[in-house]
Amino acid sequence: MSIILPDWPAPNTVKAAVSTRRGGLSAAAWRSLNLAYHVGDNAQSVEKNWQLLGSLLRLPAAPQLLEQVHGVDVVHAQSDGIIRCADACYSDQRAVVCTVMTADCLPILICGRAGGEVAAVHAGWRGLAGGVVANAISQFKNRPDQLLAWLGPAISQPHFEVGEDVYRAFLANTPGWGSRQQVDACFLRTRTDRWQADIFSLARLALSASGITAIFGGGQCTFADPESFYSYRRDGQTGRMASLIWIS
Template sequence: MTSYHIPAIFSDFSDLIAAESTRHGGVSPAPFLSLNLGINTNDEPDSVNENRRRFFLSLGIDDVDRRFASSHQVHGMEVLYATEAGRFDGYDALITDKPGLFVGVTVADCTPILIYDKANRAVAAIHAGWRGTSGEIVAKTLITMEQQFGTSAANCYAYVGTCIDECSFEVGPEVAERFAPEFVQKDAQTLKDCVNLKAANRQQLIRFGVPSTQIEVSSFSTVLNNDIFFSYRAENGQTGRMLAIIGIKAIIGIKS
């Protein structure tokens, strides 16, 4: 099986690289089997580094330490304008307009959102769990892009990536009440509330003005498709992490 999925919404942009990883194609043993890209796991660091090297190289990106910006995510609302590679701390969204610099987020049930502003050649990678989603981190990121790059909604293309599905994401009432009723449903058997993270994040894109025809929502679920993707909930916390990345190609170090 392939080690990554390319969102179709970005297929017309030859100078863009955007992808989300799967759990296949790596060297990690169980329970991180096999393409664990998460640094903050109990997996062997050498295995994670090799997995990351393989993932980025499969996308045509070499010298990843000089080309990738990420952050230790804290389920917060802070947005980083990345101008150089590195691992930062405290940000759950990263934006950049620097060619050859890629931004990304790690997930294993939370929602990854990738955005491309074709007019300003700027990108965003967003990590949205229930806290980030209810706090509208997607909207905040878009506003930050508007302020930083002059981004307008009409020029944006977005991918709401693979995460836990609405049938599997049972939450308590204290979480459910943070979401509009349209994003909450009762499980017919357990009568517990379930939240639709994909729909809630998609709605933030639409409210900003991104045309619905320029938004793609993943048809996969980390829980229902656990053979393809890692799921923190389905695997009781002992599992790997996927990466969702995006960036503009540069001539040096990026293969066509």
């Protein structure tokens, strides 16, 4: 099984990982470590995949799974097995596993430098433009300058073509995210009404605007690496990776 461990200076009490698509039991379009129950895969295969990942990572409890709707809501994660509707989850409790699922959207993991708080954020373009990052950061007791953020695998700019609605949605965030020029620099115009969006740079603007300056990761493209990552835009029917963070 192949997983990604964030390369960031998080305290030893913070544990984090991102799954890849390698090393599971799912077949066909979901090959092989699909962790989502809602994408048409066999539920028993998904359950076994979670067992494999849980054993590898030594998860302390059942992860908080979310019904993600590309919104901006944040919930406090729990270990009760209930799937909650939100696009980010937060915890300041030991052994509570914050989790988000992605297959092109950007997973963002956040922790306090002191190790007492963590969050996982699902940052698709709608949630990112709508303020899910700021909402997640608002849950922390630590000041933003005492937080670390790590950007996981997501679709890269050359493969993420968007329309004018997406472009205008992000421009509406100025001046809160900086100058119009800073936001505009995250888009490469390809046709009259089409752009290629840099979701990593947009996330960095959102994090910086909320006061986080210690930002790590970014740049691993889900679309360009079919052997390692699921990509909804590339494949349509596909699985999901999980990004997880907890306090040990």
